[in-house]
Amino acid sequence: MLEIVSLTLGPAQTNAYLVADPQSGEAVVIDPAWDGDRILAAAQEHGWRIAHLWYTHAHFDHIGGAGAIADALNPLPLVALHPADHTLWRAEGGAPLFGLRIDPGPEPTIDLVHGMRMQLGQVQFEVRHTPGHTPGHCSFYVAQDSLLFCGDLIFQGSVGRTDLPGGSWEQLVNSIRTQAFSLPDETRLLSGHGPETTVGEQKRSNPFVAE
Numbered sequence: 001m002l003e004i005v006s007l008t009l010g011p012a013q014t015n016a017y018l019v020a021d022p023q024s025g026e027a028v029v030i031d032p033a034w035d036g037d038r039i040l041a042a043a044q045e046h047g048w049r050i051a052h053l054w055y056t057h058a059h060f061d062h063i064g065g066a067g068a069i070a071d072a073l074n075p076l077p078l079v080a081l082h083p084a085d086h087t088l089w090r091a092e093g094g095a096p097l098f099g100l101r102i103d104p105g106p107e108p109t110i111d112l113v114h115g116m117r118m119q120l121g122q123v124q125f126e127v128r129h130t131p132g133h134t135p136g137h138c139s140f141y142v143a144q145d146s147l148l149f150c151g152d153l154i155f156q157g158s159v160g161r162t163d164l165p166g167g168s169w170e171q172l173v174n175s176i177r178t179q180a181f182s183l184p185d186e187t188r189l190l191s192g193h194g195p196e197t198t199v200g201e202q203k204r205s206n207p208f209v210a211e
């Protein structure tokens, strides 16, 4: 079973998930949102080694802590991002549109592909391409723990905005229906913003996409 520390960080109150395989002590940061030093400190506290940075998407508020994390680590963490978000990554995740600058950290070298498996110690994560909020948005499904790290796909009582460059409402709804609502009701949804929820709860009560 994975161990998960969630930290809510930065100007958009984004959830960064520090996820470890306790057996190996190897950790991944899913969306190193902001304040990389705080994420590093949490890893040190638990005795975990951050080996990977995986991005649900390249918006600045989800990658703003990557530079500080990478600066402190040797070897560098491996960075994974869907290629359809590389342009956004090179544009600092859109930070300049909001009057901000970030250090985006090391260039992503692992291209996420729908259906690929990512490995953290003994635990497998399934990559699900879930475009709509951004073209390259992905979610990470851990079947053995009934967890979906879903970024800005869906939130408790809300969904990801689609009015930013590359957004598509039709794609977002389709991604939610086919990639999140197809999972068992008890699947925990760990979103990019706000509290944890479940597939069943959102199917029943989400005002945008309830069934």
Ligand SMILES: [Zn+2]
Pocket (backbone or CB within 6 Å): 057, 059, 062, 133, 152
């Ligand atoms: Zn976003």
Ligand SMILES: [Zn+2]
Pocket (backbone or CB within 6 Å): 012, 014, 059, 061, 062, 152, 192, 193
């Ligand atoms: Zn976000």
